[in-house]
Amino acid sequence: MNLDATKFAIVLDGGLPGGVAANAAAVLSLSVGRAFPEIVGPAVTDGDGDEHPGITQLPIPVLRAAPEALPELRRKASERGLYCVGFTHTARTARSYDAYTQRMAATANDNLCFVGIAIVGERSAVEGLCGALPMLR
Structure with a gap:
């Protein structure tokens, strides 16, 4: 991986409380x-x-977006061949990884509610998706 040509961005639901946002960013960073x-x-x-x-x-950069924009951003990242990991409400509220696995298996993709996503890839492609998003406050 050429780090000079790579961009890593986290995009969170802009309405999250501070502690939930910090947790989501930490979880996504670990996955990346x-x-x-x-x-x-x-x-x-x-x-x-x-x-x-x-x-x-x-x-x-930890950016913010409307929650309804996250699935579309995830889809676009995938279409462009970028690495994208999502943190769902299902994951956030599960008390164990087994519970998370079971709940995800029972939830259709269209019914997933994303708390945040992390995107990694070629700098211009990631900036093209995320460049206009504001920083999380």
Whole structure:
């Protein structure tokens, strides 16, 4: 992966309360980190010689959109061959991964309500989808 040509953006339902938005961004970031471990840089050493684990090498804008716009944005990202992971209301409210898996299996794609999505891919393609979206506040 050429990090200079890669963009990573998170788009959340703009009406989420702060704690829910922070949780959604964290969940989506973990999924992206698993799919693209090269985004995380190597450990660094501070001036006192203490080592600090690597963090993301890419900026991660956290943007906002209307909840009804998220499925369409996800669809467009997929059509353009971009990596896109969604965090659904089903996932957010499940108390275990087994419960999440069962609830997802019983929910049609058209009935999924997205809390947020993360998109990773070629910079201009991601910017074309997300560039006009405002930052989450």
